[in-house]
Amino acid sequence: MRWKSRTVPWILICLGLIFVFPPHPEGAEPSTPRKIRVAFTSLSGSQAPPWIAREAGIFRKHGLEVEVIAMPSGVEGMNALIAGEVQFLQIAGGTTVSAALGGADVIVIATTIGTFVQNLVARPEIEKAEQLRGKSVGISRFGTSIDTGARLALRHFGLEPEKDVAIVQMGAIESIVPAMQGNRVQAGILSYPAITRAKKLGYRILLDIASLGIPYASTGVTTRAKLIREDPDLVRRYVSAQVEAIARMKRDKNFTMGVMGKYLRTSDPELLSESYEIYAQKYLMKVPLPTVEAVKSVLEELADRNPKAKDQDPKRFFEDSFVRQLETGGFIDNLYR
Structure with missing residues (x-):
């Protein structure tokens, strides 16, 4: 009886600690993010x-x-x-x-x-890619996927980037359409929703780069x-x-x-x-x-x-x-x- 009388309080204390400090299941996320x-x-x-x-x-x-x-x-x-x-x-x-x-x-x-979910888009007067020779294509920055898309698209049409067609940095993709509107560049590499915006302005899609199927x-x-x-x-x-x-x-x-x-x-x-x-x-x-x-x-x-x-x-x-x-x-x- 003496053993039981001493053991019960300790059991109650341990049960209390479980409720105060509940177990943290493996893989569960912490309460503080x-x-x-x-x-x-x-x-x-x-x-x-x-x-x-x-x-x-x-x-x-x-x-x-x-x-x-x-x-x-x-x-x-x-x-x-x-x-x-x-x-x-x-x-x-x-x-x-x-x-x-x-x-x-x-x-x-x-x-x-x-x-590449990108399009090569040109001003309305550019009806085919060959007309870009001697002109400029706008991108965001060198070294980005937009830059890569520009080079792939130009080579697809037999044009050498930076030799036949200048590649011009605009700083950000959302700056390319305004640059085309101002004729600072005559084409650009765009993604959505900029592609939709350009089509509304009457610009031409010269190439859907995704259609090339390049992984x-x-x-x-x-x-x-x-x-x-x-x-x-x-x-x-x-x-x-x-x-x-x-x-x-x-x-x-x-x-x-x-x-x-x-x-x-x-x-x-x-x-x-x-x-x-x-x-x-x-x-x-x-x-x-x-x-x-x-x-x-x-x-x-x-x-x-x-x-x-x-x-x-x-x-x-x-x-x-x-x-x-x-x-x-x-x-x-x-x-x-």
Whole structure:
């Protein structure tokens, strides 16, 4: 009886501690979200997954409090990532690979769009690509996917970039159409919704670059390799939130268009609807796996301007384990049930 009388109070104390400090199940997100900063690098519907993840509360669901920052182009975004000002970047694979070749500790962890969703668009008086000889094509910045798209499009028509046709930096993709209107450049490489806006002005689509069917790490998520080594759980959460945001985009058009309108700063239903159909329904990948083929195309294009890109192993520039784990574990399939 004496043993029982002494044991019962201790049992009650232990039970009380369980309620005060409940067990933290493995894989559960912490009650206090991790604060991080991420950036997107173009006013394009291709950049929408982090917008959706923030506005739908998906980041918070995965234990993250995320500040989403706009950068005018991939160049500024990459500089911010390298400096540690942001932890993740929505950016072209080409910009990431180019920075890595230059010694930066950056790596692709997801490819959300695996080809060029861009058009070569010209002023109304330009009826065919040959008429661009001796004229100028506007891009955002050198070293971005917009720059790459310009070079591919010109070579497709037998024109040599910077020799037959000048490539002019505009600073940001949203500056290209106004530059065309002012005849500062006679053509430009555009994505949606800028393509829709240009068509409304009567400009001509000379080439839908996506129709070439080139596998290319066009848009995705980049981080520093150091973060993967030191905090893989943070990376896992961020990638999980992006994948879930893509699923939300694909099944909720009205919500997605509303968020796109906020970040793209437009209420034009035609612009938003076309951007939604092109990106959310057609090109955003349910399983955003980086691939050897997509990164190999990046290296081949860069090799013309950067000898360091020749004979590189594409696997050096991406880490696919986070997306692959979500795929094999059934996380992605469950999002579409």
